[in-house]
Amino acid sequence: xxxFEHTRFAYDKTPVIDDVSFTVxxxxxxxxxxxxxxxxxxxxxxxxxxxxPQSGRVVLNGLDTKTTKTSLLAxxxxxLFQNPxxxxxxxxxxxxxxxxxxxxxxxEAKRKDQxxxxxxxxxxxxxxxPFSMSxxxxxxxxxxxxxxxxxxxxxxxxxxxxxxxxxxxxIMEMIAERxxxxxxxxxxxxxxxxxxxxxxxxLVLNQGKLLGDxxxxxxxxxxxxxxxxxxxxxxxxxxxxxxxxAFTHVSTPEQMAERIARGCRA
Amino acid sequence: MMAGFLDYIPGTSFLHRLNPLTKLLFSLILCVSCFxxxxxxxxxxxxxxxxxxxxxxxxxxxSLRILSALIKFSIVLFIVQVLVIHDGTxxxxxxxxxxxxxxxxxxxxxxxxxxxxxxxxLTLMLSVTQMSDLSNVLVExxxxxxxxxxxLTTAIRFIPVFAAEMGGIVEAQTARGVAFDTKNIFKKxxxxxxxxxxxxxxxxxxxxxGAISAELRGxxxxxxxxxxxxxxxxxxxxxxxxxxxxxxVLGILF
Ligand SMILES: Nc1ncnc2c1ncn2[C@@H]1O[C@H](COP(=O)(O)OP(=O)(O)OP(=O)(O)O)[C@@H](O)[C@H]1O
Ligand SMILES: [Mg+2]
Numbered sequence: 001x002x003x004f005e006h007t008r009f010a011y012d013k014t015p016v017i018d019d020v021s022f023t024v025x026x027x028x029x030x031x032x033x034x035x036x037x038x039x040x041x042x043x044x045x046x047x048x049x050x051x052x053p054q055s056g057r058v059v060l061n062g063l064d065t066k067t068t069k070t071s072l073l074a075x076x077x078x079x080l081f082q083n084p085x086x087x088x089x090x091x092x093x094x095x096x097x098x099x100x101x102x103x104x105x106x107x108e109a110k111r112k113d114q115x116x117x118x119x120x121x122x123x124x125x126x127x128x129x130p131f132s133m134s135x136x137x138x139x140x141x142x143x144x145x146x147x148x149x150x151x152x153x154x155x156x157x158x159x160x161x162x163x164x165x166x167x168x169x170x171i172m173e174m175i176a177e178r179x180x181x182x183x184x185x186x187x188x189x190x191x192x193x194x195x196x197x198x199x200x201x202x203l204v205l206n207q208g209k210l211l212g213d214x215x216x217x218x219x220x221x222x223x224x225x226x227x228x229x230x231x232x233x234x235x236x237x238x239x240x241x242x243x244x245x246a247f248t249h250v251s252t253p254e255q256m257a258e259r260i261a262r263g264c265r266a
Numbered sequence: 267m268m269a270g271f272l273d274y275i276p277g278t279s280f281l282h283r284l285n286p287l288t289k290l291l292f293s294l295i296l297c298v299s300c301f302x303x304x305x306x307x308x309x310x311x312x313x314x315x316x317x318x319x320x321x322x323x324x325x326x327x328x329s330l331r332i333l334s335a336l337i338k339f340s341i342v343l344f345i346v347q348v349l350v351i352h353d354g355t356x357x358x359x360x361x362x363x364x365x366x367x368x369x370x371x372x373x374x375x376x377x378x379x380x381x382x383x384x385x386x387x388l389t390l391m392l393s394v395t396q397m398s399d400l401s402n403v404l405v406e407x408x409x410x411x412x413x414x415x416x417x418l419t420t421a422i423r424f425i426p427v428f429a430a431e432m433g434g435i436v437e438a439q440t441a442r443g444v445a446f447d448t449k450n451i452f453k454k455x456x457x458x459x460x461x462x463x464x465x466x467x468x469x470x471x472x473x474x475x476g477a478i479s480a481e482l483r484g485x486x487x488x489x490x491x492x493x494x495x496x497x498x499x500x501x502x503x504x505x506x507x508x509x510x511x512x513x514x515v516l517g518i519l520f
Contacts, residue, residue, distance in 0.1 A: 069445075071440060071447055087438040089464045090463070
């Protein structure tokens with residue numbers, strides 16, 4: 001569970017996060033959307049204690065991030081950075097994944113098992129050098145290293161940016177699978193289709209303030225909020241908005257088909 | 267944080283208006299002056315002079331920050347030095363085999379004071395000089411090929427960039443559970459070493475893309491006469507150099 005309580009944060013003088021409160025419950029899948037520079041990455045770093053709030057509180061699994069060591073919070077929290085290169089520091093993929101596991105599992109056999117499992121899941125050759133791979137591939141290595149840790153909470157900063165459609169879908173399916181088994185997910189994304197398809201809960205950030213916080217169907221069909229956050233809605237909700245008031249709260253293809261069928265019958 | 271320690275602070279003070287070459291010589295001579303003397307008081311004087319120059323050029327806050335960072339670092343160095351030097355007469359004993367000696371204290375003090383007095387003029391100079399001016403004047407007045415001065419000034423400009431990059435890497439590893447939030451400095455250092463790999467990789471990448479983009483913009487065509495800005499020597503340059511040479515000579519005499 002992640003909870004922000006009237007959180008404020010500034011890197012220097014101008015506030016970057018301004019009185020933000022929200023809760024992401026256990027097992028929830030929240031998408032954090034907003035324009036460039038809105039403060040999304042800052043929110044993610046506040047979540048796991050890399051940054052500490054200047055006022056208000058951030059509570060992670062019942063622990064106040066201000067009074068708990070970041071390295072301790074990291075044991076149960078998986079964090080994927082916008083830039084995967086800062087995380088990768090070993091010469092082979094397998095070593096990289098095993099290094100990340102050292103801080104989570106004391107048992108070496110368990111570590112090897114976990115590593116083997118994700119290597120197979122991602123179809124990686126464990127002996128390859130991460131630095132000779134493409135950016136998209138390194139992004140997947142960073143994610144593999146995170147999933148191997150079996151985190152209870154996953155904080156993902158733009159996990160699919162720069163990946164092709166197939167990679168993107170594969171990665172999202174893996175994340176959704178973990179979410180289905182009870183892992184809490186907070187994901188930053190600019191992709192409204194992904195938000196539409198996978199998230200249950202949407203947080204809209206604009207210039208450090210929380211503009212929207214609610215169900216996907218509610219937020220994704222709220223044109224005012226989406227415009228303020230300079231995102232355009234996904235295709236189905238966009239179409240529904242054009243059809244007018246009879247189509248409010250339509251956000252999935254199934255709902256759309258059902259409404260149209262009803263309209264034709266009437 | 268290291269970032270921002272070395273970048274240019276605009277101003278119109280006496281120091282700002284000096285010829286970049288004068289600034290370079292001025293700071294180098296100040297730097298060397300603290301190695302030609304063994305007198306603690308003289309070096310203390312140099313440190314105070316640096317501080318005064320910093321205040322006078324309107325970069326007081328930067329000077330104080332640098333000084334306090336250097337002092338923190340020096341305290342650690344001083345303690346290590348005092349513990350390992352056993353020559354001279356013992357002032358007192360920490361344990362039976364670990365004397366603190368008068369020579370040890372005096373030498374260690376001199377050592378850290380020199381460190382401070384030698385670092386300050388260089389940071390001061392970099393704070394009041396624009397990198398492009400420094401590199402232009404080295405090409406124009408000393409005839410050093412542009413590619414070398416460019417390498418030098420780029421290296422200096424990249425220090426804060428690397429510091430920021432290192433900060434990012436430390437952040438990324440902390441998020442994985444590496445205990446960087448420990449108070450133990452030695453433990454922190456051993457944790458830091460393996461992280462030099464991503465730093466190296468990202469630096470090489472940055473340098474490579476910088477080099478390619480410079481080349482695409484005709485970097486190799488640049489000659490000694492290519493700079494359009496003129497850097498004249500004025501009265502204040504002579505004055506500044508005269509003062510610093512006097513300090514240097516005084517250093518040798520004492
Ligand atoms: N280390 C830092 N020091 C100072 N200011 C920063 C720092 N990091 C971010 N900022 C500022 O904070 C604001 C929010 O940045 P943040 O990275 O959280 O945005 P973002 O929503 O993640 O943007 P993007 O979509 O581009 O990733 C920006 O105005 C940025 O300039
Ligand atoms: Mg971001």
